[in-house]
Amino acid sequence: MKNYDTLINDLAPRKFGRRGTIWVFLLVLVIIAGVIAYIDQIRKGLVVTNLRDYALWGIYISNFVFFVATSFVGSATVAVLRLTKNKWRTPVVRIAEIITLASIIMAGFTIVLDMGRPDRLMNLFIHARLQSPITWDVIIIPTSIVLSFLMLYFPLLPDLKVLKKAFAKSRPGLSKWYGKFGLNWSGSKKQKAIQQKSIKIIAVMAIPVGIMLQTIDAWLFSTTYRVGWDSTNMGAYFISGAFVAGLGALITVVFVIRYVRKLEHYITEYHFDKLGKFLALTCLVYLYFNINEYVIPIFTAPVEEEIHLNALIYGEYAGLFWFSQVVGLLLPLIILLFKAGRKPRAMFIVGLMVVIGSWWKRYVIVTPTLLHPFLPIEGVPESWQHYFPSVHEWLITSATLAMALLIITLFVRYLPVIPIQRTAEEKGYLTKIDKKEES
Amino acid sequence: MKENNKKSRRKFLDKGLKFGLAGALGGIGLSKITNRAEANTDSESYYKMELMTTDGTIVQVDANEVVEVEHSHDDDVKYNVREGIPNRKFVMVIDLAKCKNALKCVESCNKHHYITGENAWLKVHKMQESRDTAPYWMPRTCMHCDQPACVTVCPVDATFKRRDGLVLIDDDRCIGCRFCMAACPYSIRVFNWEEPKQGETSEITMHLGGEHPSPDYAGMPSQKGTVDKCDFCPHTIKNNELPHCVTACPNGVFYFGDKYEDTVTNGEETLRLGKLLKDKAGYRLLEELGTAPSVYYLPPVDRLVEFEDGMENYNEFQSVDIPEEE
Numbered sequence: 001m002k003n004y005d006t007l008i009n010d011l012a013p014r015k016f017g018r019r020g021t022i023w024v025f026l027l028v029l030v031i032i033a034g035v036i037a038y039i040d041q042i043r044k045g046l047v048v049t050n051l052r053d054y055a056l057w058g059i060y061i062s063n064f065v066f067f068v069a070t071s072f073v074g075s076a077t078v079a080v081l082r083l084t085k086n087k088w089r090t091p092v093v094r095i096a097e098i099i100t101l102a103s104i105i106m107a108g109f110t111i112v113l114d115m116g117r118p119d120r121l122m123n124l125f126i127h128a129r130l131q132s133p134i135t136w137d138v139i140i141i142p143t144s145i146v147l148s149f150l151m152l153y154f155p156l157l158p159d160l161k162v163l164k165k166a167f168a169k170s171r172p173g174l175s176k177w178y179g180k181f182g183l184n185w186s187g188s189k190k191q192k193a194i195q196q197k198s199i200k201i202i203a204v205m206a207i208p209v210g211i212m213l214q215t216i217d218a219w220l221f222s223t224t225y226r227v228g229w230d231s232t233n234m235g236a237y238f239i240s241g242a243f244v245a246g247l248g249a250l251i252t253v254v255f256v257i258r259y260v261r262k263l264e265h266y267i268t269e270y271h272f273d274k275l276g277k278f279l280a281l282t283c284l285v286y287l288y289f290n291i292n293e294y295v296i297p298i299f300t301a302p303v304e305e306e307i308h309l310n311a312l313i314y315g316e317y318a319g320l321f322w323f324s325q326v327v328g329l330l331l332p333l334i335i336l337l338f339k340a341g342r343k344p345r346a347m348f349i350v351g352l353m354v355v356i357g358s359w360w361k362r363y364v365i366v367t368p369t370l371l372h373p374f375l376p377i378e379g380v381p382e383s384w385q386h387y388f389p390s391v392h393e394w395l396i397t398s399a400t401l402a403m404a405l406l407i408i409t410l411f412v413r414y415l416p417v418i419p420i421q422r423t424a425e426e427k428g429y430l431t432k433i434d435k436k437e438e439s
Numbered sequence: 440m441k442e443n444n445k446k447s448r449r450k451f452l453d454k455g456l457k458f459g460l461a462g463a464l465g466g467i468g469l470s471k472i473t474n475r476a477e478a479n480t481d482s483e484s485y486y487k488m489e490l491m492t493t494d495g496t497i498v499q500v501d502a503n504e505v506v507e508v509e510h511s512h513d514d515d516v517k518y519n520v521r522e523g524i525p526n527r528k529f530v531m532v533i534d535l536a537k538c539k540n541a542l543k544c545v546e547s548c549n550k551h552h553y554i555t556g557e558n559a560w561l562k563v564h565k566m567q568e569s570r571d572t573a574p575y576w577m578p579r580t581c582m583h584c585d586q587p588a589c590v591t592v593c594p595v596d597a598t599f600k601r602r603d604g605l606v607l608i609d610d611d612r613c614i615g616c617r618f619c620m621a622a623c624p625y626s627i628r629v630f631n632w633e634e635p636k637q638g639e640t641s642e643i644t645m646h647l648g649g650e651h652p653s654p655d656y657a658g659m660p661s662q663k664g665t666v667d668k669c670d671f672c673p674h675t676i677k678n679n680e681l682p683h684c685v686t687a688c689p690n691g692v693f694y695f696g697d698k699y700e701d702t703v704t705n706g707e708e709t710l711r712l713g714k715l716l717k718d719k720a721g722y723r724l725l726e727e728l729g730t731a732p733s734v735y736y737l738p739p740v741d742r743l744v745e746f747e748d749g750m751e752n753y754n755e756f757q758s759v760d761i762p763e764e765e
Contacts, residue, residue, distance in 0.1 A: 045663045046615075047633035053558045056617045056630065116615015116630065116664030120595075123614050127595040134594035134618055225588060225624040225728050373626040374725060375579065379562040379758030 004429040008166050010263065011416045011423070019260070024409060027402045034399020037392045038113065046116055048392040054377050055370050055387035060114035062362035063397050066245065067107035067404065068217045069238070069358065073246030074100030074148050075210030076282075079203045088274045090426060091267045091418045095257060096250050097152040098415070102407035103249075104148050104213075108141045110400050133223050136216045144213050151202050154195055157185040158421035214239045221365070227304045228369035237289040241361065243282035244329070248354025251275055253408060255348040257417055266418050269344060276342030279354070283333040290329065308372040316386070317368045320360050328357015523601030528733075529671060530604065531580065531685075532694040532703050532715060535739035538563070538576040539690060540749030547687030548669070549759055553661070555636040558629040559758035560669040561684055565749075574746050575739035578692060580684065581606060581627045581669035582724060582732030589619035589628065598666070604698070604733045605671050613665035620666060624728055628668045635661035681706055698733075 016024065041048050051058045077096040081089040112118050128135050160182030167175035185191060218238035221229035231237075254275070258267045294309065301309055312321040332350045335341035341350065367387055371377070377385050389397070411417075488502045540563050548554070548561040560581070567574040583606045590600050597613040600606050620628040637660055661667055672682035680686075685693040686706055696703030696712060703712045715721065719737040 045631070045633040052632065053620070053629050054626065056620045114616070116617065116666075117613065117662075120612070120614045123595040123597075123612055127597075127612060129594060129596050132592050132594040132618070134592070134616060138594070220618075223592060224622045225730075226621065370621065374624050375626055376564055376566070377626075378564055378755055380558050380756065382756045384557075 003427070004424060007424055007427075007429060008162065008420060010261075010266070011418050011420050012163060012166055013412075013414050013416060014261070016413060020409075020413070024406065027406045027409070030402035031399045031406065034396045034402070037395035037399070041113075041392055041396065042118070048390060050387055050390040050393065052384040052387075053380060054373065054384055055367060057114070057366055057370060058387055059363060059389045059393050059397050060110060062366040063359075063400060064107055064110040064114070065217055065238075065362040065366065066359050067103045067110060067400075068213060069242040069245040069362070070249045070355075071100045071103035071107060071144065071148065071246070072210050072214055072239070072242035073103075073250045074151055075206045076243050076246050077250065077278075078151060079206040079210070082203045083207075086274075087426075088271055090422055091263075091271060092250065092254055092275065094152070094155070094415070094417055094419055095254050096246075097148065097155075098408055098411040098417075099246070099249055099253060100148045101145070101152050102404045102411070104141065104144045105407065106400055106404045108145060109403070110397075111137070111141075113396055113400070133216060133219045137220065140209070140213050140216050144209055147202060147206060147209055150198075151206060154199050154202065155419060155422075156415065157182055157195060158187060159416050159419060161185045161187065162420050163416065210242075211239060214242045221369075225374075226369050227308045227372050227374075228365075231293065233289060233292050237293055240282065240286040240289045241358065244279070244286045244354060245358035247275065247279045247282055248332075248351045248358060251279065251347050251351035252355055255344055255351065257412060258344070261412075261417065263418065266423065272344045272347050273339075273342045276336050276347055276350070279350070280333060280336035283329055283336065286329060287333065290325065304372060304374055308368060311368055311372065312364065317364060320364050324357045324361035324364055327353050328361055329354075332357075520607070521599055521601065523603030523605055523673075524676070525602070526699065527603040528698040529583070529676065530696060530698045530703065530712065531583075531671070531682075531734045532696075532712065532721065532737060533578055533580075533734060534692050534694070534719075534737040535575050535577060536737060536742050537690045537692045538578060538739075538749075539744040540565075540576040540752050541689055542752045543687045543689055544578055544684035544693065545758060546760075547683040551672075551683045552670075553635075553637045554667075554759055555661070556629055556631060556667075557757075557759055557761065560627070560629060560667065562758050565753060573739070575742075576746070576749050577736070578684070579625065579627065579724075580734060581671070582625055582730065582734045583671055585731035585733065586729060588622040588624065588730060592618045592622045594618065605673060606668075607670055607673070608666055608668065610660075610662045610665050610667075613662075615664040615666070617666065624725055624730065628666050630666055631661050631663050634663045637661060 037048075049058065049060075073096045077089060078093050078100075081093075112121060115121070124135070124138050128138065160178045164175050164178040164182055167178065215235040215238065218234040222231055222234035224230060251272075254267060255272075258264060294312070297305060298309060311317050332354050335346060335350050340346065371385065371387065486502050487499045488505055489497055490500055490505075491497055542563060545559050545561050545563060549559055552560060554560060562579050564577045564579055565574065566577045583604055585600075585604070587598075587600055587606050589598050590606060593599075594616065595612055595614055596609075598606065598608045598619050615630070617630060620626075620630065675682055681695050681704070682693075685695045688705070691705040691707055694703035694705045694710065694715075696709075698712060701712045703710055703715065715737070716735055719740075721735040721737050723732045723735055725732075
């Protein structure tokens with residue numbers, strides 16, 4: 001019984017400390033700056049960005065692709081690890097579910113920021129044409145949002161009940177809310193059966209939906225004739241990249257939460273070791289697709305493609321290209337091969353490298369291609385031949401990232417980041433309580 | 440058991456089909472009957488009428504069946520913007536041998552389409568395939584492809600392909616996602632990054648002309664946050680006139696015409712399209728992509744002018760005269 005109480009005490013949500021308050025305050029500041037920049041963009045038009053007729057997509061789109069990629073972590077860990085019956089997943093799944101929901105919501109949001117006429121958003125439904133990959137996105141993103149919400153919500157039900165009870169005396173108001181969201185969960189056998197079945201269905205669905213989401217995202221690019229996008233490799237390449245980006249984000253967030261909430265007993269070095277091996281595996285797969293994407297075309301590249309590849313390998317984009325390849329993929333892979341590299345602290349750094357590398361990788365996928373069209377770039381101001389985001393773009397993009405972090409932070413604030421009920425069951429604390437309640 | 444199952448399923452399908460068919464027929468029959476009933480209310484006579492068909496045979500028709508055809512009075516003036524002009528297929532031929540980068544086409548296009556952005560719809564590219572081959576000037580309009588990549592990817596049907604070959608944009612529907620721009624392999628599309636400075640001219644013209652803004656109205660008014668591009672001047676074609684670039688060119692580079700009529704003209708000479716393309720080895724830009732453009736090029740051979748003469752007008756970073764700001 002005592003064990004169970006400490007468990008609840010450890011895992012139940014807690015008020016922000018001073019650090020937490022400052023963190024939230026900073027995030028809100030960044031978001032406000034972004035909102036102001038966006039209002040300005042609406043008023044003046046996309047002219048406030050550095051996007052022009054050639055570099056017609058920029059960080060709004062690459063940031064969108066990044067969010068879509070990180071949202072894959074839910075399918076990757078929750079669904080894949082569940083279906084492969086990997087027991088070690090318990091303490092990290094909830095965090096993965098939270099990241100997934102936050103990212104996919106923000107993905108849906110960021111794509112609107114790029115629109116020239118956001119006021120005509122409804123046209124996407126009124127005049128929808130099924131042959132456009134954007135319409136596929138319009139279908140799959142809401143689907144993913146609903147699915148990732150359910151993937152977070154259903155396993156949460158027993159925990160909400162636990163929290164309702166735990167806060168009944170100390171915070172009756174909060175307790176009431178937990179009760180409401182808990183949908184009168186009683187934990188009866190019938191309810192449990194329904195819940196288990198639903199979770200199973202969601203987990204099975206999460207994989208095809210996740211794969212579709214990543215693939216459609218890739219098809220946004222590969223359905224064009226553009227050099228560097230027009231590649232049959234794109235779908236699989238994006239999925240493997242999403243595994244890496246998602247796991248990188250997961251590891252980083254898990255480390256921070258573990259550190260702030262002092263969960264070293266629950267998320268142990270063993271879990272980090274497992275996550276590290278998982279990330280190493282996905283890095284290897286991603287490396288394979290990168291070779292397919294960048295090395296093999298060198299042999300048969302037509303002129304335009306050669307110009308594109310040269311710009312990536314030695315030219316204007318070499319810095320970012322090699323940064324994303326080395327820091328975002330090769331170094332993490334090498335570090336993770338060593339046991340010492342899979343210790344929590346090292347993993348945190350690896351996670352950060354992967355996340356930052358992944359973000360820039362999307363930039364390298366989106367931007368250079370647009371600046372290598374088939375016909376020469378002529379008759380436009382010289383500055384249009386290059387692209388680097390403007391202050392507005394940075395402010396707005398930072399705000400979307402801050403918003404994602406804020407959503408994650410608020411979830412962490414109000415939800416148990418590690419499933420209480422499941423942990424209790426697995427540790428065998430619960431049998432006693434069940435008996436007690438029954439008697 | 441299995442056999443049984445199969446049989447019953449087949450039976451079910453069979454019955455379903457029959458019922459469906461019967462239902463459909465019944466429906467048609469019913470509507471026919473009601474139609475007739477409606478026609479009968481006008482007159483109750485049963486006499487037959489003799490009429491001549493278009494091929495000259497006399498036929499007898501029940502007088503009740505004869506209904507007057509409603510004539511549309513504005514057939515010539517109005518046409519469906521999204522369908523285009525019936526029985527036409529507009530094409531352009533650009534003779535690279537004649538182009539010396541006079542840029543009159545660009546000027547005229549900019550002027551008549553009220554282009555205020557920094558990127559003209561029509562541009563003349565300085566081309567050279569490789570170091571050893573001759574450089575040449577290449578005017579580049581919208582290709583008005585028959586397999587337009589831009590139309591395929593548009594999520595809201597804002598850009599569309601007409602039966603007469605034109606690819607146009609509905610400014611009022613475009614959401615500004617710029618997917619069409621990414622999809623176009625010829626990079627011909629331009630975007631209104633800010634409020635177009637067409638200003639009062641367009642407002643006044645709109646009111647004077649009494650025309651509603653329409654995708655074929657000379658690119659005017661352009662709208663902030665939407666895509667624009669070369670439109671093959673439907674506003675002139677409608678009046679049986681040639682597009683502005685064709686008439687503006689002092690060297691007769693541009694030929695415009697109808698593929699069904701197999702004729703193209705540059706205003707001075709009128710030629711058979713098929714023969715012209717065969718004789719001069721016409722080709723289309725990036726044919727290998729399969730976009731099937733409506734614009735043909737004649738190779739830059741036997742040129743009368745030096746390539747260098749065009750360098751005078753060449754400006755790598757400007758295609759639109761930008762009014763100096765006060």
